[in-house]
Amino acid sequence: MSWEVVIGLEVHCQVNTKSKAFCGCSTEFGAEPNSQTCPVCLGMPGQLPVLNRTAVEKSILTGLAINGRINLESKFDRKNYFYPDLPKGYQITQFELPIVEGGYIDIPTKDGEKRLGVTRIHMEEDAGKSMHEGLDAVSHIDLNRSGIPLMEIVSEPDMRSADEAIAYLKQLHQIIKFLDVSGADMEKGQFRCDANVSVRRPGEPFGTRTEMKNMNSFRFIKQAIDYEVNRQIELIEDGGAVKQESRLWDSVNNESRPMRSKEEAHDYRYFPEPDLPILRVTQEEVDAIRAGMPELPSQLRHRFETEFGLSPYDADVLTQTQALSMWYEALVAAHPVNPKQCANWLANELLGRLKDMNKDITESPISAAAFAVLLDRMEDNTISGKIAKDVLDAMMETGQSADEIIEAKGLKQVSDSGAIDSIIEAVIAANPEQTEAYRGGKDKLFGFFVGQVMKASKGQANPAMVNERLKALLG
Amino acid sequence: MDIDVKKIANLSRIRLTQSEADELAPQLNSILGYIDKLSEVNTDGVAPTAHPHDVAMPQRADIATNPDRRDALQKVAPRTESGLYVVPKVIE
Numbered sequence: 001m002s003w004e005v006v007i008g009l010e011v012h013c014q015v016n017t018k019s020k021a022f023c024g025c026s027t028e029f030g031a032e033p034n035s036q037t038c039p040v041c042l043g044m045p046g047q048l049p050v051l052n053r054t055a056v057e058k059s060i061l062t063g064l065a066i067n068g069r070i071n072l073e074s075k076f077d078r079k080n081y082f083y084p085d086l087p088k089g090y091q092i093t094q095f096e097l098p099i100v101e102g103g104y105i106d107i108p109t110k111d112g113e114k115r116l117g118v119t120r121i122h123m124e125e126d127a128g129k130s131m132h133e134g135l136d137a138v139s140h141i142d143l144n145r146s147g148i149p150l151m152e153i154v155s156e157p158d159m160r161s162a163d164e165a166i167a168y169l170k171q172l173h174q175i176i177k178f179l180d181v182s183g184a185d186m187e188k189g190q191f192r193c194d195a196n197v198s199v200r201r202p203g204e205p206f207g208t209r210t211e212m213k214n215m216n217s218f219r220f221i222k223q224a225i226d227y228e229v230n231r232q233i234e235l236i237e238d239g240g241a242v243k244q245e246s247r248l249w250d251s252v253n254n255e256s257r258p259m260r261s262k263e264e265a266h267d268y269r270y271f272p273e274p275d276l277p278i279l280r281v282t283q284e285e286v287d288a289i290r291a292g293m294p295e296l297p298s299q300l301r302h303r304f305e306t307e308f309g310l311s312p313y314d315a316d317v318l319t320q321t322q323a324l325s326m327w328y329e330a331l332v333a334a335h336p337v338n339p340k341q342c343a344n345w346l347a348n349e350l351l352g353r354l355k356d357m358n359k360d361i362t363e364s365p366i367s368a369a370a371f372a373v374l375l376d377r378m379e380d381n382t383i384s385g386k387i388a389k390d391v392l393d394a395m396m397e398t399g400q401s402a403d404e405i406i407e408a409k410g411l412k413q414v415s416d417s418g419a420i421d422s423i424i425e426a427v428i429a430a431n432p433e434q435t436e437a438y439r440g441g442k443d444k445l446f447g448f449f450v451g452q453v454m455k456a457s458k459g460q461a462n463p464a465m466v467n468e469r470l471k472a473l474l475g
Numbered sequence: 476m477d478i479d480v481k482k483i484a485n486l487s488r489i490r491l492t493q494s495e496a497d498e499l500a501p502q503l504n505s506i507l508g509y510i511d512k513l514s515e516v517n518t519d520g521v522a523p524t525a526h527p528h529d530v531a532m533p534q535r536a537d538i539a540t541n542p543d544r545r546d547a548l549q550k551v552a553p554r555t556e557s558g559l560y561v562v563p564k565v566i567e
Contacts (some may be wrong), residue, residue: 017537024540033558035543042548054537075525082488084562097525131559132566141560267486278525279532 004202005229006209007165007195008157011172012150013182014126014190015055021125021149022049022092029188033142041147043088048275055149058181059099059123060281060289062151065175065296066118068103070286076123076273084141085128093152095270098122099279105175106298107167108312116168117156124150151181157196157206162225166218169193174297178322186216193221197228198242207232208242212256215249224249227256300325308332308339317347324361327368334372337379345375349389353396366395374402382406383413387459415462417469420453423461424473427452438474449474478503 020027023040040047063070077095100121106113128143153172159165173191176184184191193216198209212228215221227249232242247256295303297319304315304325318328328346332339350371354364374392377383383391383406394405406412414420427449428435438445453466480500484491491499545558554561 019535019537019539019541024535024538026539026541028539032543032545034545034549034560035558036541037545037548038541039548050533050535052537053534056534080486082486084560084565130565132564135564137564138561139563139565140556141562142558143560267482269486272525274526276526277528277530277532 001201003199003229003233005160005162005225006157006198006200006206007159007162007225008209009155009159009165009168009196010194011153011155011169012126012192012194013153013176013184015058015149015151015181016183016190017052017054017058017149019052020147021052021055021123022147025144025147027148029183031144033140034144036144037146041087042143043086049092051276051279052149055123056099056279056281057289058179059121059151060286061179061293062153062176062181063100063103063121064286064290064293065179066100066103066105066121066153066172068100068118068121070281071097071099071101072281072283072286073097074099074122074279076276076279077270078273079124079268079270081268083127083130084139085130085143085146087128087143087146091125091127092273092276093124094122096272105168105171107164107171108316109164109167114164116158116164119154119156121151121153124152126150157198162222162229165195165225166222169218169221171297174320178294178297180322186218189216192216195221195225195228197225197232199229199232199236207236208244210242210244211246213246213248213259217251220249220251223251223254224256227254231256294322304328304343308343310340310343314340314343314347317351318343321361327361327364330368331372331375334369335375335379338375341375341379342372346371349392353392357396365399370395370401377402377406381413381415381462383411384459384463387411387413411460413462414457414460415465417465420457420461420465420469421473423453423456424449424466424469427456428473435474446470446474478507 014027015021017027019025020041023038025036025038025041028036040049060070074094075097076092078090079093079095080090082089098120101119103118103121104115105118106115126145126148128141128146131140131142155168159168173184176182176191182190186192192214194214195212196209197212198207200207210228210232212221212224215224228247235242243258246259248259249256300319301312301315304310304318305312310318319325328342331342331346335342350364350366351361354360374388374395377391378385378388391402391405391411394400394409395402398405400408414423431449431452434445434448438449449470450463450466453470454461454463457466478500480496480503481491484496549555549558549560552560
């Protein structure tokens with residue numbers, strides 16, 4: 001009998017504000033330890049939090065992008081626990097009435113799109129950072145991160161495989177990057193994930209779940225979920241039972257182990273945050289935020305497919321970042337005759353070369369307008385596609401225009417039938433045996449002749465004309 | 476309603492002797508019993524109160540204004556090293 005996997009995800013995402021959620025400390029990454037702290041984020045007595053307006057707006061924007069309902073009244077609560085990286089002894093969060101409820105994200109699957117529910121998005125604050133490595137009886141605490149605004153985005157238990165979980169996370173990550181509500185840099189811990197995993201027989205109620213904590217790479221998340229699914233199935237099939245617990249993924253040994261926290265640690269004794277009144281936003285404010293929302297990746301993908309005739313694959317590649325999609329649109333505007341050619345050359349040639357240089361599209365040494373001229377020269381048969389690749393190399397290296405390089409290197413395609421005929425005649429004269437064999441019925445040799453003619457013309461002969469004239473002169 | 480004083484003390488990181496716990500339990504229970512009187516009031520049709528002050532949430536513009544005052548702020552810490560707070564080892 002088969003098992004069904006049930007996964008729900010909680011994503012903690014740092015909101016990219018300049019200052020912290022409740023005080024005027026900087027959020028800049030990589031500063032000297034504890035240099036960005038104040039009595040508020042250090043939890044000193046008598047200090048009062050004052051909410052960061054931008055954190056509210058960015059949380060609302062995210063809620064709108066995932067089709068959620070914005071609560072015009074939301075409130076803050078205290079989540080109480082003791083840990084040295086939490087100086088107040090509680091985290092300010094939204095427990096009862098979060099800013100966003102409901103919503104969904106569509107993911108591509110091999111059976112078409114699948115809609116995955118989002119339960120809620122609530123605002124909260126990050127804790128500080130504890131360091132243990134290389135230390136004996138002590139830990140070190142840096143509180144620069146303490147109080148940085150977070151959004152926690154909680155999904156419904158709608159994913160049925162690790163792949164669906166990863167697809168959801170990638171969509172969410174992309175939306176967040178597009179909206180510029182978070183740097184979402186996983187290595188910097190700006191986008192972290194907890195996964196709730198259980199298994200059941202199809203049609204039965206949910207099984208007991210375990211929570212895989214604090215993972216910050218798509219690869220580890222997939223490994224951790226796959227491992228946990230196998231562990232639970234083996235456990236149940238051997239007559240055991242899954243224990244509800246939090247587990248940590250050990251990416252060195254590729255296994256998970258239970259966290260050593262006591263059950264009581266989950267007794268957070270939430271209560272309303274007395275230092276913060278109700279957060280009220282108006283429908284007008286929400287509408288204004290919605291009006292300023294950029295086109296989202298899913299909308300862009302759809303538009304690129306319908307307006308420009310791109311394949312779903314190309315549309316996906318070109319909407320990975322907002323900068324890339326804008327670059328593509330600028331390119332199509334400058335070379336409107338062939339949007340598909342624009343997509344192919346951008347995705348395969350330019351992005352490939354940039355990747356080799358360890359650069360992204362924003363650091364491209366050539367502009368969309370300059371790249372469009374290169375495509376124009378292929379379109380008007382000045383150069384072949386093969387020569388165009390060499391010209392592109394030279395453009396990337398020197399920053400010169402396509403026309404300057406074609407002119408300087410004498411790369412203009414030969415489309416003069418007299419010139420092409422004389423090259424073909426020379427090739428035929430130089431290869432009497434092959435000519436005889438071809439004429440005797442060995443059709444496969446045609447490619448040999450094309451190659452010889454292109455070589456003799458240094459790649460500059462117009463390939464379509466070479467084909468046509470070769471057939472005429474050989475036949 | 477009976478509360479588990481030992482458990483609450485532990486969650487709050489307050490060390491209690493057995494005799495202190497025995498003394499506090501009836502006191503806390505009588506406070507809770509007093510608050511419980513509220514449940515006698517009929518609140519049908521009354522919107523829940525989330526905060527006693529019906530005021531607008533003050534909000535800050537997103538500007539980093541605080542200077543680095545690490546040295547002054549760390550004077551009250553029992554132990555620091557290279558700008559980091561030093562605490563008894565905690566690790567999962």
